[in-house]
Amino acid sequence: MVTIDDVAKCAGVSKATVSRVLNNADMVSDKRRELVMDAIKRLKYEPNIAGRMLRKSETKSILVVFSVLIPEFMNAVTAEADKAGYTILFYYSPAYIKNAKPLSPVYQGLVDGVILQDVMLDQKVLYDIMERYPVVLCGGVMSFEGRDENSIAIDNAVVAYNMTKHLIEKGKKRIGIVGIQLGGKVEPKFSRDREIGVRKALAEAGIDMIDSLKYIGDVGYSTGREAAEYYMSLSQMPDAVFCFNDKIAIGCISAFKEKGLRVPEDIYVAGFDNLGITAQFDPSISTVAQPFNEMGELAVRRILSEIQGELTEEVKIEGRIILRKSTDEEA
Amino acid sequence: MVTIDDVAKCAGVSKATVSRVLNNADMVSDKRRELVMDAIKRLKYEPNIAGRMLRKSETKSILVVFSVLIPEFMNAVTAEADKAGYTILFYYSPAYIKNAKPLSPVYQGLVDGVILQDVMLDQKVLYDIMERYPVVLCGGVMSFEGRDENSIAIDNAVVAYNMTKHLIEKGKKRIGIVGIQLGGKVEPKFSRDREIGVRKALAEAGIDMIDSLKYIGDVGYSTGREAAEYYMSLSQMPDAVFCFNDKIAIGCISAFKEKGLRVPEDIYVAGFDNLGITAQFDPSISTVAQPFNEMGELAVRRILSEIQGELTEEVKIEGRIILRKSTDEEA
DNA sequence: TTGTAGGCGTTATCAC
């Protein structure tokens, strides 16, 4: 391991000087600063986290706990943190965490803050973490009571409302929704919000939401298949199905097609998330795109401002509906 | 923060004794051990990780650098490490890394070892990391010269050979392949290996590989679309296309379908990776499944044995071809 | 502007 001593020797200065260069103290002569920078590069030196932590109780790294991989988000988070000299570490976790066990790195104090992306925890565990670190929530899977500015998500009700309005304008009246349950039990906030949006659009159009057309299951293709089978078993099928994620929509469409139903001719199906595959699928799938780039950047900026005790401006991020063939013959 | 000193004072012993109690050294008298345990409980003492890390230069965590998310792999890695009391941290990186910048956690002494999953680095950077930490390679994206037991991947040539044999048995003779390039430049080892397998199967069947039927591009749907367009522009099209990943296969099939070509009736298409979507797609897609669970477990066991300086037995893992409609009318 | 020195909390090596 390369230490600050090695750098100092290599650059022919004292380790205090090296430390000063690292910490941007500007009372270092340009000449020595350059010497030091050179040595750092040559030796590929990076300050040892343990040493720094012990001394400053600061690690310059942020933990992102995630349950869903979104490359765009990961890229954005990593890049934004990098700008500020922070390192992002990812920790993979199930979408729903009941106890704190899966979060050991959090408790080891190896990071300065935690971003929870698409992870739903028991409120007690959440508050326990929040006592130790700044926490930012991402993805709308759960809500903070109070600290709403630390919750980063699109307004799910609004986009669901817009999508539903589109279906209604296309003449659909019997709209089924497929909601999401995590760990076979809990419906995350974003799913409940989307339902609220759907109901609002229906209500405004004077259409009754038919409760029996709501199906709920976990994330994944099979939920879509089950939903499709359920709908096909009804005496009167829905004329459109709004699935609360794309995998569900894909499973749903596949099951319909296998039984000879045509999408969109016989029934509309919409998804959510704008996975790459939705543009490739036959039919291409209407869905909702989230600005994952912005979300990642925002999450990092938010957590850094918490860590550094500053305030940031409130930024709104918005989902955008994308209409494709599965809900629009002419698309 | 309560330290080991506080505990020592509270229990009326030296901190050395407290440390011994904590580290299960059994040369502590029962009487003092109890005293210490009592104090620890009363003060809610938890050893400071930074201190321990600094002293032992052991972090009990492993970094997994990945460019492709495979939930099965991540689960397996996390679970297997957990068994041994290790924590897995993930670090997201592009598939092809030219310099060491994206690997800062490695240099910060945050981890005891590194698993590189589907990440291709400059050889110089790789060797540099290997000088500092045990490294295990996963996914066949590059090769170790020498240390082959630390390279975990299926035998890509063999499965590609098997898939090609299947195509040949189905009567196909003009077989196109779509290879993979990372960062727009480098063809990873697994792609080259797959080509070797294809060529071998063709050679054995006495069929000439038609070089103009090889297309190469990056991972992703659009490569498949480009390949399809390329093939359709030829005076004589291939009768089967073996794409070296599923996204490419999907893009390829989509483009064919849009031009009115039917898969499998007019042309066969096979993929690689067994993404969930391949079973849902229309037509369902023949592909190769990799045992990601085993790979994850194996990778962790391998790296732990490196860290602890033990030897493990050599285990072979194998890919498995899965035949579906896209290469088999009756499937 | 630079270097020296002390200490953050822990464990390991000594003596006793």
Added chain:
DNA sequence: GTGATAACGCCTACAA
């Protein structure tokens, strides 16, 4: 068995 003590790598008074 037990207790002093010396590191581990870093940052920051303080002295020069």
